[in-house]
Every structure is written in C-alpha cells, then in structure tokens.
Amino acid sequence: MAKILADHAGSMFTVTELAKMLGHSGGAVGNACDTLVCRGEAERAGSNPRMYRATSQTAAAAQATAVSAPGPSQPAPVPRSRPTPQPATAAPPPGGRPQPITRPNGQQYHPRALAQLPDVEALRRLREAGVAVLLYGPPGTGKTSLIEAAFPDLITVAGDGDTTVGDLIGEYTQDASGGYEFVYGPLVTAMQEGRALLLDDATLISPKVLAALYPAMDGRRQIQVKAHKGEAITATDGFYVIAGHNPGVHGAVLTEALASRFSVQIQVGSDYDLAASLKINRTAVRVARHLATGQQAGEVGWAPQLRELIAFQKIADVLGTEAAFANLVGVAPLEDRDVVAEIVTKALGRPVTALALGRQL
Incomplete structure (x- = not known):
C-alpha cells in the first residue's frame, strides 16, 4: 500500500x-x-x-x-480534487517514540504502551483480526480518547439506562411532508459502511437492548430490523464493535452475556506521568497519585483522573492555584471530601476547603 x-x-x-x-x-x-x-x-x-x-x-x-x-490491468484512479486537509499527525522518527494523534475535537492523544505496542496500533490490529475489545476503568482516564485516536471512522453511542433498541438500530421518523420514513441507527450505519462502533458506557444499557447487537458480533454478522419489514442487514468488512465500561458508576453492570462478546478486556487508569509532562501543577499530580494509591488500598473511594487534572490546570490558569485546589476538593464525592481536603491541606501546608462564594462585595 x-x-x-x-x-x-x-x-x-x-x-x-x-x-x-x-x-x-x-x-x-x-x-x-x-x-x-x-x-x-x-x-x-x-x-x-x-x-x-x-x-x-x-x-x-x-x-x-x-x-x-498495481499492474497494467489495474490502472491508478484519476487523482481527486484536494479537500480541506484533516488535522495532521506529527511524523515520528523511524523506530522512535510514537507522536501524539489529533482527535476529532482537535485535542491530541498521547499513545501509551499496550502489549509492547502503542495502544492505538494494538487496537487497530485487534480490529483487523476481528477481536472485540472492552476498555474499563474510572471516568476521565482516557478510554474514549484512545478509541477516537485509534479509529478515525468511529461512530459513538452514548449508553445510559434510557437507550432503546431503536436508538441502536433505527426507527420511523416524521419527514418534512408529514409522512414517516425509517431512519437507520448507528449500529446499522456502522454495519453498512464498515465502520467502528463505540458503545460508550455499554454497561448502563439494558441487557435486553444489547441483545439486539449480539448477532452482529458473532459469526452471523447480521441483524434483522423487525421494525422495518424484517429487513436483514449484513455487516460490511471493517465493521467493528468496541465498548467502554466504568465499573464504579452506579447502575453499571457487566453481564456475563456482554463480557463473553469481548475477548479482550483492558484496564485503563490515569497516566500521571503524562499529566506531569503536560506541565500540570506538580503538587496537584502528587495529590492525585496519593489518592489513587489510597483508592487501590480501599482507604478512599475517589481519586482525580487525568480529566480532572487537565481541568485543574485550566482553572488554575484562569482563577489561580488556590481556587483550583479548592475546586479539586469540591468535585470530590461528598463521602470522600473530608479525606481529599485533609490530603490537599497536608500537601499545601494550609487549610483548604471546597470552592464556595464568599461575602457580598
């Protein structure tokens, strides 16, 4: 190629x-x-x-x-007109460290190690082999960022308890003339176009709804759209399902039926070394590491993830470091707030409480 x-x-x-x-x-x-x-x-x-x-x-x-x-019988197509270029990925040196990858929102993703490969390349190889992947870990650790970086053709379904079969497969919608037409959902679109489909927070979706997806993931690679005259949809080459799971989120249940569809399950935690390299306040990163260690030991239920640390630095740049630390205490779950406040107070050497309005100016 x-x-x-x-x-x-x-x-x-x-x-x-x-x-x-x-x-x-x-x-x-x-x-x-x-x-x-x-x-x-x-x-x-x-x-x-x-x-x-x-x-x-x-x-x-x-x-x-x-x-x-291509041989003589396979002439190269006529070059197309040049569209607006997409954000470019910085080219790495041969055999060197992989460069950041620009996500659809313009933010950069920094690849991490997975099975002695850059995680992005590992996911692409698993897709090519048809091996479904489930990424699990706390919110804000970069699961969605990794998947967006790996698959530029991604279609995302944001799962929750209200997700219906129609949200996945499609449903009838009123058109401009007052009639009704069937509009395919993201699952059918991904199957027909050979694209990657992310089920974000898949374990919040009802098992009955997820059951509509399973035939597309097994050897059949086909689903039946009962609402649209029983139409059979067969997946095109390239169709791939990947899912995200947040174990600590209320209502998230990884059923045996769902787990069995994902042969590879990868734990995703925050990369605190990346946080430091992004020039996030060193004390904030140290506090986050301390809380993460306590979380693993069962001493506290919450620790700031990379998302919270990036937000911390943005707040610090706008409102100052004091306000950023106060906000870090305030965003902690109520049951963990006292512990977080105590650890932040020790790190700074002065009392810190949750960010709050003061007296009238």
Whole structure:
C-alpha cells in the first residue's frame, strides 16, 4: 500500500480504490492506512469518504516492505480534487517514540504502551483480526480518547439506562411532508459502511437492548430490523464493535452475556506521568497519585483522573492555584471530601476547603 501511495505522490485514494487495487478487504486496507498515518508514513486527506496520500516518509516505508504495485490491468484512479486537509499527525522518527494523534475535537492523544505496542496500533490490529475489545476503568482516564485516536471512522453511542433498541438500530421518523420514513441507527450505519462502533458506557444499557447487537458480533454478522419489514442487514468488512465500561458508576453492570462478546478486556487508569509532562501543577499530580494509591488500598473511594487534572490546570490558569485546589476538593464525592481536603491541606501546608462564594462585595 505504501508503494502505491509513493508511486502516485500528490494523488489521493479512497479505501475502496486501494482495496480493489490490492485485492484485499476494505476493513483490512482501512486499518493499514490508519497504521501508516499513525507512523507518519501516510496522510489522511479526507473523511467522507476516507482518503489517503503519501508523505515524505512513504517511499522509505515502501522500500522496507515488499508490496505489489498495481499492474497494467489495474490502472491508478484519476487523482481527486484536494479537500480541506484533516488535522495532521506529527511524523515520528523511524523506530522512535510514537507522536501524539489529533482527535476529532482537535485535542491530541498521547499513545501509551499496550502489549509492547502503542495502544492505538494494538487496537487497530485487534480490529483487523476481528477481536472485540472492552476498555474499563474510572471516568476521565482516557478510554474514549484512545478509541477516537485509534479509529478515525468511529461512530459513538452514548449508553445510559434510557437507550432503546431503536436508538441502536433505527426507527420511523416524521419527514418534512408529514409522512414517516425509517431512519437507520448507528449500529446499522456502522454495519453498512464498515465502520467502528463505540458503545460508550455499554454497561448502563439494558441487557435486553444489547441483545439486539449480539448477532452482529458473532459469526452471523447480521441483524434483522423487525421494525422495518424484517429487513436483514449484513455487516460490511471493517465493521467493528468496541465498548467502554466504568465499573464504579452506579447502575453499571457487566453481564456475563456482554463480557463473553469481548475477548479482550483492558484496564485503563490515569497516566500521571503524562499529566506531569503536560506541565500540570506538580503538587496537584502528587495529590492525585496519593489518592489513587489510597483508592487501590480501599482507604478512599475517589481519586482525580487525568480529566480532572487537565481541568485543574485550566482553572488554575484562569482563577489561580488556590481556587483550583479548592475546586479539586469540591468535585470530590461528598463521602470522600473530608479525606481529599485533609490530603490537599497536608500537601499545601494550609487549610483548604471546597470552592464556595464568599461575602457580598
């Protein structure tokens, strides 16, 4: 694939075009393209459809791996007009540390180690192999950030106790003329387009609702849309389901039926070393580490995660460090607030209470 892109530098190709030229499935080709992008050996130039083109490092990647170039019977497609470029990923040095990956919201994700690979690449390999993954850990540890960085074609379902089968598969909706038309849900869209589907907070969704998803995840890779004349939907290559689970959230239940669908289950905790490298207040990071240790020992039920620490620094930049520490105490659950206040007080050497309004000015 790298050779095709390098041989047609400046041209852009869709996943479908590359799949036809290489004779592989669209899912495998899409994952390979994203891996090249992660390494800085290709550039994603469009999102609908996904399009890719060569970078300055693509030719070197092509030389390192023997790849069959398109023959005379497989002429290269006519280059497309150039769309607005997507946020680029910084190219890593060959064999060097993986560079941050820009997520759809513009924020950067810093890859972490997983099975001696960058976590992003590990997830892409599992997708290519058709192995479903469940990420579990406290809110704010970066589960969703990792998944967004790994799969640019991601569709997300925010699960809760009110999620219905219609929210997954689709339902009839009134159109502009006053009639009704069936609008496919995210599950059907992901199946038809060969995209990744994230069930965020999957364990908050009713087991009866999740049961509608299971046939798409097993060998059948097919579901029946009973509400739409019993239509059968078969998953296209590339379709993949990944889920997030927050064990400490009230109502989150990992049933045996759900757990059995996810062969790989990965614990995700906060990367406090990353927090320090992001220039977050060192005392705040030290407090978070202390609370995390106490949480593991069962001494406290809450510890600030990376999300809270990033918010801490933003608050400190706007309102000052004192207010940020006071807010850190205030965002702790009520049952843990006294312990958090005591630890923050010891760290700062002065009393700290929850952020609150003072007297009238």
